[in-house]
Amino acid sequence: MAKANKKQEYTTEKVLDSLNETAYKAENFFEKNSKIIIGVFGAIAIAAIGYFVYLKYVLEPKSEQAFTEMVQADEYFKQDSVLLALKGSPGSFMGYEQIIENYSGTDGANIARYKAGVAYYKLGDFASAVSNLEKFSTDDNILLAQKNGMIGNALVNSNKIAEGLPYYVKAAEGTELEVLQTVYYTKAGQIAMQLGKNADALKYFQTLADKYPNANNGEVEKYIERLKYATGGN
Template identity: 30%
Template structure:
């Protein structure tokens, strides 16, 4: 009870607590919440069953089917690797039949690398861009190889863009100095000697044990001389 200004008593009801409101909401909507919970559980179960009985077995089947194509790739039998030998599938068959699996995505990487070696640069770019697997090194190599393809197409700006993507995608002693070096050489081709020198020195300082670091002094000296004479 509370007293008003005239001396009378006034009933004041307390606001329901948050817990009370929640309890009331649950009671009123119990059936709906139950069905929502059942729906979420069903979705989780469907995803689990799909991965267990459809996706994973299909990927295992794809990996087994791609074995011979990988062997042909390793010995540079690129036409057989791409198209198969009449008995075993080639990479192009793999992406048709298993394109949504991790193995199918890896097949796109192989196809892109083959096209790059064959000088089919546009198709190489198309397939390398389709690789989105979880292997960080392969993903980095795919980005760097896209840069190589653009370089062959005389698109230096896009080559540098993808070399930088490869550099940022993974920091290691193999791919990072390799793509730093290619990026620096591309800058040299564009007469941007300052950027070239910066990248060469980054190799020298951060990756001194890499293959690219062995002759890095020569590249730095060449770029510095070109900058002075510019």
């Protein structure tokens, strides 16, 4: 027992000595390098302040200008003058393309990117629609679902059906809004059937039916019955 106690005391002393030595080295290191350390932290603080100032006094005003410029383009878009909304009128007003270029990095340019994607889609330029929509970023799950759904539409309309399917799934899974989930789970199911992925199609339609029993006025149940038969399910 005495030997065990002595061993424990010895071990404890060794640990304490090690900790003291580490603390001493740390203090010594700080004393020797205090100017460098303070300088580094000072540089980080200055960079953070500089970034805040840039956001507050450069990007925010630019973003407001971008939204102001967008008003006229939006009006033409509403009137179905989509090309004019996209390209603008030199010397008169900026279209979505010019806003993206001139106000890069702002929220306004980001929204213009989404609208440009929609405009290109309406014009039948599906490759440009996909390119713009993929560069658009948002934390809003409804807008994100619409973005993914439209990319899916653009790819399917470009005969890239297999590539479009995952976007419909992401659109459906990324929101809890019934109307969007109904649209995109239905599209995902139909495309999966077209690709011969009946098990996946059944999963999408079943998810939709479980969440919204009356979705598509009972049409979903017809898909489910047909797919269960095709996959040998019960």
